[in-house]
Amino acid sequence: MNAQLLRIGDDLVAMHAVITDDGITLIDAGLTGDRAALQRALSDAGRTVSDIRGVVLTHGDSDHIGVAEWLRGEHGVPVHVHEADAARARGEEKSHAPGGAWRLGAVLRFLAVTLRRGGLRIRAIGEVQTFRDGDVLDLPGAPEIIGLPGHSPGSVAIRVPAVDALFVGDAITTRNVLTGVDAVAIGPFSDAPDQTPASLERLRELPEQLIVPGHGPQFVGTAAQLLDALVI
Template identity: 40%
Template sequence: MSVVHRLGDGLVNFYLVDTGEGLVLVDAGLPGHWTGFLADLDRLGIAPSDITDVLVTHGHPDHIGLAERLRTEAGARVHVHRAEAALVAAPLRPAADARPEKSIAGYALRRPSGLRTPLHLLRLGALRTRPVVEPVLFADGRLDDVPGRPLAVHTPGHTHGSTVFVFAEQAFTGDALVTRDEMVGHVGPTLLCRAFTNDGRAALESLRALESHDVATVHPGHGDPWTDGLPSAVRAAVAAGVR
């Protein structure tokens, strides 16, 4: 079974996966994570150039912050769903149809402490996020040329090309399914609120595509791992709905 190292800072997660065949990074944090990322790799006895592939669940700045740097400085291939190509090419200038459904303002009025997350992203350089140049584009299905041969499951809704990566016994859900949404104060499997989601109805429907993948552990983009299986996480998230 793959060995997973959770990286990031508690609010934003990304993951180093030792598949036994090679090292894969799932998502790539924010630009401000670089120093801590190097320290984590050093602690593990790993060089950046040992990471051959970066799998991007979606193109928001807190998921691609180090991707282009790893591509240009360490030679990693950066894999992106073809429906996400436009967003990773211009993460700070999303097209009108790629923007969130609702404004943050309404959520902040109801729960001002929820602003902790967007402010945290700004502090860690979200506005300095570099576009991904020359990504490796994929569609749904098995990624045979990536160590561990993960299954890419397209889960549109959070973004057009949102993707969940399923390895043996491990699922990396990005923001298609999280276990903490600071904006609304929810802890447990859920969708991110509409202030960060492009199409809540589609995101909810996409969860059903995951329920048939009976893997033990869910590694989300935000929140702690869920160890009661992906199907139970999906059921809990569907029950929570989208806010």
């Protein structure tokens, strides 16, 4: 299968398009105001929104569902999320409040980006398709679901061997949005952060060479190398 990975956004908030001959799978959906950026990026790659076959969410928090309802409501794109986060993605449940250390400059940067990209105009998803741990979705790139409860009950890793990448959502951050610190660490805003390290051990033997967190730079290396660098 010919496949390429397209990063849309930046190290604060990004979505990723897995582009194949059979269409596109979008991993996470950025912020609500990111639709123009998505359209530009797909156009540069010779594709359009009509090529998107599905959106797959690492979890249901508002900074990951951004353009999902627009894609679903106006373009008929199905949105997939773990059954334990379905209510959160539909706006029926709230995510955990932030806790722990923070630095004013980093918080202001995150808020500025969120405001500029429409992140406060949250559009909950009207209807979702649910999956479970171990499912392989019938979408371009055949994304495989690996449960990572901790950040939220339905947090998952999404394994896409076609692009040699593993998407870990907010279970891991490589740059904390609240402190600005560059380090491999448990993501902030977590429901049960103490649960996350054990969940992450499920990834240790996977061979993919690119680990993609929900926030922060991509990690070039295996999951084992990522976990060995984890600061707890």
